Each structure stands twice: as structure tokens, then as C-alpha cells.
Amino acid sequence: MADTxxxxxxxxxALGDRSYDILIGARLLAEAGRHIAPLVKQPRAFVLSDETVAARYAGALEESLGASGLSMKLKTVPPGERSKSWETLGGVLDWLLEAGAGRDDVLIALGGGIVGDLTGVAASLMKRGMGFVQIPxxxxxxxxxxxxxxxxxxxRQGKNLIGAFYQPRLVLADTSVLSTLPERERLAGYAEIVKYALIDDPAFFDWLEQHGRDVVALETEALAHAVAVSCAAKARIVSQDETEAGVRxxxxxxxxxxxxxxxANGFKSSLLHGEAVAAGMALALRYSVRQGLMNGQDAARAAHLLETAGLVTHLKRLPGGPYPADTLTEAMKQDKKARAGRVPLILARGLGRAFIQPDADLSDVREFLNEELQQG
Incomplete structure (x- = not known):
């Protein structure tokens, strides 16, 4: 990693001829045009955003693109998980085709993970693949x-069941735009930061115990460090295993x-993805304890790190419930790798020592979840 x-x-x-850069820093949105212009062959860019983000940032992006000689064609979708659907995807593809977009064009995702996912799938399908850029x-x-x-x-059967592995050509992570995020959205992102520490970086976990609240508060130095460490961790894993055949x-x-x-929540806004992941990580670690794989003190330490930031780690207190064990295990059966009552789980032997358990027994998981519902 190098500072500019x-x-x-x-x-x-690092993915050979499909390698790309993640740029991290303040005011990158204002510089987007000069970073994107070398990626296009026609003086235009297509942008997909949600209505809320577009109202706040589309003007600044259009100004930046215009300064580099690019016109901007914008489509917006309603905010929220319901836009991450087959129907919305079809509308995006119709818009691109009607606008004459081609494989030499670039589709820019301006928004959060929902917009980014929708943009990536659309780009992968558009005439068998057009370029795309992420501005998260x-x-x-x-x-x-x-x-x-x-x-x-x-x-309807579950989350993220229709998609593709399709790499962006550039990611521009402008940390200054995070100042407008509601606290819940900040906490949802923080849960994913903690995830990298729990996977294989105990030193980063120790750092988060000292500085995690600064990250959530968007303190400049702590935030930049946490985003950079997280992106580097994910880049390292993706470079080893792009299509999730192993370590990814x-x-x-x-x-x-x-x-x-x-x-189980019906993908409603009462439970954000990061909130669900925070609870899911705490559950995975407590299940690891139940399996005799790690000690309870480490699992409690991880839950404490999440809870002190403001995240919930117990099923009974999680918003959007109730979450019956039978409902949860039925949903787990929709996992893309689930087979005959067994499902892959990521468990841990300690903090920063995650591993892949390829065939966890769902009947045992159901019993564990019923026990969890008696706690908290």
C-alpha cells in the first residue's frame, strides 16, 4: 500500500490482466473524472444510483466527469434492499440498451452495496460484459x-442467488462522503471491518479494541487506517481465490x-446487512465454542467489541424479529453450497483464526439456535 x-x-x-486499484481518501468524488476518463473510449459515462444518494452526490459526480470531457447519463432506483431484484435489474438493462450503451462504455455504481451489486450484475450481462466502476x-x-x-x-428463495463474479475496473472510496451516513449505516460497515480482524488478523482486532469507537465516529486517521487495512485484506484473499473455490x-x-x-426478516430495513452480519459473527463464534473449537472468553471478547460500538449480538434483542430457529435453518438450506441437511459455515479456533467447516449439521445448528433464543 502506498500513499499519494x-x-x-x-x-x-492483483488479478492478472483484470487487476485494478482501490483508491482511498477524502475528496475522491471531485477527482472521479480524471480517474475514469482513461477507462472509456467515448466521451460519456453511465451512472446508476439510488434516489437518495443521487440527490446528494450525482451533481458533484457530473461536474467532475464534465471537467474531464465526459457527459453523464443517470438512472436512479428506489433506495433499499427491494431494488436488488430481478425486476429492477431488467429495468436497468432496458435503460442501457435504449441509451445505446456498448461494451466500450463504463457503468458507474454511485451508492452503497445494493447499488454496487445491481450495477455489477447489469455490467456483466450487458452485451456479455461492459466495464464498470465502483464509487461506494x-x-x-x-x-x-x-x-x-x-x-x-x-x-424470493434467498439473498444473492442470482449473480456473477465480475470485477470492476476501478474503485474510488471517498471517505469524506461517509460524514452524511446515519449511525446505523456506520455501524453496519464497522461490522465488516471487525470481520477482517476475526478472520486472520488478531493484531488488527487488538487495534480495534483501542480505536474502534474512533472508526465509528469517523475520526479521520482511524477511519483511513481501518478502511485501508480492510481493503488490503480483502484484496489479498480475492487475489488468491477470485471465484470462492477455497480461501475466499x-x-x-x-x-x-x-x-x-x-x-427471515423479509429483507426489510428494520435489519441492515451489517447488523445481521454482526449478529451472525457472534453466533458463528459461539457455535465454535459449542463445538469445542475455541474458548468462550475469545467469543465473548468479540461480542463485546461489537456491542460496545452499538451492535446487537443476541437473537432475542435483534431488531426485526422474532427469528425462530426453524425459520433460520430453513433459510440456510438455500445456501448455494448446502447439501442434504449440511451447510458450510465459517467457524474459528480463536480470534483471527477462522476456518471453513464444509459440512455443518443443520439439525445441530437448529438446536444451538434454540439455545441462543433462551439467552440474552
Whole structure:
């Protein structure tokens, strides 16, 4: 990782001829045009955003693109998880085709993870692949969903079941736009930051115990460090395993439980993705304790780190409930790798020592969840 003259940071995602940079720093939105212009062959850019983000930032992006000689064509979708759907995806593709977009054009995702996912899938399908750029405007998207090329929309049967591995050509993570985020959105992103520490970086976990509240408060130095460490961690894993055939599955720590929670909640705004992941990580670690894999003190330490920031780690207190064990395990059966009553889980042997358990027994998981519902 190297700092630029303007104190920006750059992380390289090394994927051969599909490698790209993640640029991290303040005021990057104002510089977007000069970074994007070399990627296009026609003097235009297509932008997908949600209505809330577009009202706040589309003007600044259009000004930046215009300064580099690019016109901007904008489409907005309603904010929220319901826009991450097959129907909305079809509307985006119709818009691109009607506007004459081609494979040499670039589609820019201006928004959080929902917009980023929707944009990535649309770009992958558009004439078998057009370029796209991520400009993530939430903390969660900056440290997780904008990096690595996992793009998907939801189906009635579950979350992220329709999608593709399709890499962006550039990620611009402007940390200054995070100042407008509500506290819940900041906490949702913080949960994903904690995830990288729990996977394989105990020193980063120790750092978060000291500075995590500064990250949530968007203190400049702490925030920049946490985003850069998180992006570098994800880039390292993606470079080793782009299509989740092996080690990349570690990035799903907390997500099997978390996605089940979201499905049980009906993907409503009462439970954000990061909130579900925070609870899911705590559940995964407590399940690891139940399996005799790690000690209870480490699991409690991780839960305390999340709770002291303001996240909930117990099912009975999680917003949007109730979350019956049977409902959650039924949702887990929709996992893309679930087979015959068994499902892959990311468990841990300690803080920073996550591993892949390929065939956890869902009947045992159901019993564990019923026990959890008696706690908290």
C-alpha cells in the first residue's frame, strides 16, 4: 500500500490482466473524472444510483466527469434492499440498451452495496460484459461489497442467488462522503471491518479494541487506517481465490447466519446487512465454542467489541424479529453450497483464526439456535 501526494491510499487487487486499484481518501468524488476518463473510449459515462444518494452526490459526480470531457447519463432506483431484484435489474438493462450503451462504455455504481451489486450484475450481462466502476458511498461498501467482484441480486428463495463474479475496473472510496451516513449505516460497515480482524488478523482486532469507537465516529486517521487495512485484506484473499473455490469463503464469516436472519426478516430495513452480519459473527463464534473449537472468553471478547460500538449480538434483542430457529435453518438450506441437511459455515479456533467447516449439521445448528433464543 502506498500513499499519494494528497494522502490518498492505493490498494491493488492483483488479478492478472483484470487487476485494478482501490483508491482511498477524502475528496475522491471531485477527482472521479480524471480517474475514469482513461477507462472509456467515448466521451460519456453511465451512472446508476439510488434516489437518495443521487440527490446528494450525482451533481458533484457530473461536474467532475464534465471537467474531464465526459457527459453523464443517470438512472436512479428506489433506495433499499427491494431494488436488488430481478425486476429492477431488467429495468436497468432496458435503460442501457435504449441509451445505446456498448461494451466500450463504463457503468458507474454511485451508492452503497445494493447499488454496487445491481450495477455489477447489469455490467456483466450487458452485451456479455461492459466495464464498470465502483464509487461506494457507505462504509460497508467501501470495505467489503465494492471490492472483489462478487455481484448478485436477490430471489424470493434467498439473498444473492442470482449473480456473477465480475470485477470492476476501478474503485474510488471517498471517505469524506461517509460524514452524511446515519449511525446505523456506520455501524453496519464497522461490522465488516471487525470481520477482517476475526478472520486472520488478531493484531488488527487488538487495534480495534483501542480505536474502534474512533472508526465509528469517523475520526479521520482511524477511519483511513481501518478502511485501508480492510481493503488490503480483502484484496489479498480475492487475489488468491477470485471465484470462492477455497480461501475466499472465509470472507463469509457471519454471513450464513446473517443472510438467514435477513431472509427471515423479509429483507426489510428494520435489519441492515451489517447488523445481521454482526449478529451472525457472534453466533458463528459461539457455535465454535459449542463445538469445542475455541474458548468462550475469545467469543465473548468479540461480542463485546461489537456491542460496545452499538451492535446487537443476541437473537432475542435483534431488531426485526422474532427469528425462530426453524425459520433460520430453513433459510440456510438455500445456501448455494448446502447439501442434504449440511451447510458450510465459517467457524474459528480463536480470534483471527477462522476456518471453513464444509459440512455443518443443520439439525445441530437448529438446536444451538434454540439455545441462543433462551439467552440474552
Amino acid at each position: 501526494m494528497s494522502e490518498q491510499k492505493s490498494v491493488r487487487v 458511498t457507505t462504509l460497508l461498501a467501501q470495505v467489503d461489497s465494492s471490492v472483489g467482484g462478487k455481484t448478485a441480486v436477490n430471489a 469463503a472465509l470472507l463469509n464469516l457471519g454471513h450464513t447466519f446473517g443472510h438467514a436472519l435477513e431472509a
